[in-house]
Amino acid sequence: MSRAEVADGRGARTAPSALWQLSLFRSEVTTVLRRWRTLALLGVLAAVPVLVGIAVKMETGDGGPSGGDGHGPAFISQISNNGLFLVFASLAATLPFFLPMAVGVVAGDAVAGEAGSGTLRYLLVAPAGRTRLLLAKYASTLVFCLTATLVVAVSALTVGLLLFPVGDVTLISGTQISFGEGLLRAVAIAGVVAASLVGVAAVGLFVSTLTNSGIAAMATTVGLLITAQILDQFPQLHAVQPYLFPHYWLSFADLLREPVYWEPLQRNLGLQALYAAVFGSAAWARFTTKDITV
Template sequence: MSQVEATGVVTSRAAGRRPQTAAGFLALFRSELLLTFRRVRTVVLLGILAVLPVLIGVVVKIETDGPSRGEGPAFIAQVTQNGLFLVFTALAVSLPVFLPMAVGVVAGDSVAGESAGGTLRYLLVAPAGRTRLLAAKFTAGLAFCLAATLTVALAALATGAALFPMGEVTLVSGETIGVGPALLRAVLVAVVVAASLSGLVAIGLFISTLTGSGIAAMAATVGLVITVQILDSFPQLHAVQPFLFAHHWLSFGDLLREPIYWDDVLKNLGLQGAYVAVFGSAAWSRFTSRDITA
């Protein structure tokens, strides 16, 4: 895209925004949302996430004797008895690696990608305000978290219904609930998983304000995810592990108990809120004081 075309795109994105109004922020948020989901990269990432549950379901269907040995990811032993458990298995498989990497790519590119493309300076010429622009990008990142999580969950639900029986669900605590309540649990799990990635969005946004290279920001964010996952696997670091943003990601399994165990889930959400506050503030401080030259 030429510089003139990029300027025209940014002008159209900025059109109609009014400073210091909720309507102006919503217009800016819609613009960022469209920009995020129109990118080919975003579509490819969502496509990969949608294929993952299908592959898991096909493998379990072919190797029907595998789960009986108690091996494999969380909840996989229950998949052959009830296809709804494929939703929880797919989320357990994708959360440590695939989902955070996809989120890291989108969050890391949020500001740095604009700078690398030469559109950030022109975007700030409009009366958007740096704070509202940063808030819109963060909110768009949260929307991608939800979209990515729902993509995995819906693909898993469709695959599970096609390959395995569906019926009453026996929770991990032993109680049995109907399909309707089980689907509500699945929705709750998906929302909690999406919220679990909010801290990573703030971290990626902060990293994105530190550089003018979108590739560098994406690589740094994804590299940080991998590093934290490695650190979380060492028993010798048990004292610091509860403070790592990925430590409580799999706590959503407690939502499949009756009654629900909220302790670790709330710890996870509280930790993510702390990361959002710290790194969101750092991103705001950096972005509002930074000289924009591209």
């Protein structure tokens, strides 16, 4: 370090600060992913594709196509013909409730859980600052969003390869693409699904700053999720439904069309970014002014 760097103190502070931020983020991610509750949630998510795959296999028996009822994304009827569709079907099955519920539990516990256990004050004693700590917790929640989505996708792909034939993929628009391109679209869909959970994570983090009870924060976040899902089903509320964070969740199905319908996907990602900005700012405003007494 040069004498000038020592004189103004910048050289002594910059590197440790960067290392501390990385260490804080790594510590938060490790803490989240090592909790038994988190592992149990990931185990449940991994089991969903197994159950769906077994159910379809038992229903079709001879490997013929399963019947569809015409509701929702046309994935189920394609699973017995191509195991890759189990990935799409499993993501469609878990996104409305299981995935966001798991994210809501993790996000709701992020700050309130620390406050309830008495470790929040200890974390604030370290040279992190409230803003950096909140960012680290939100970033670790987003890592969980991606991890949970990949657990569902990988479990579904594994079961699909074991139970069903694979080959060229017939898109829901009727176009046929190679298995490799279908796999790339599956990766893109997993990314869109993970991004669709950004809004839930921000809402959960905000709720977590309002209370010192992790259980209360988790229950409130899940309750808001259920309420938004119910409101999204009433035709009379069509004017407000486009602003509800779950409204465009199933737009990922448009990645299985040729050409791809980009507008619903863009609306979904834009809406999630809006929720992240609004509720992330609200969480920051609350957390940075909150009186930490426990």
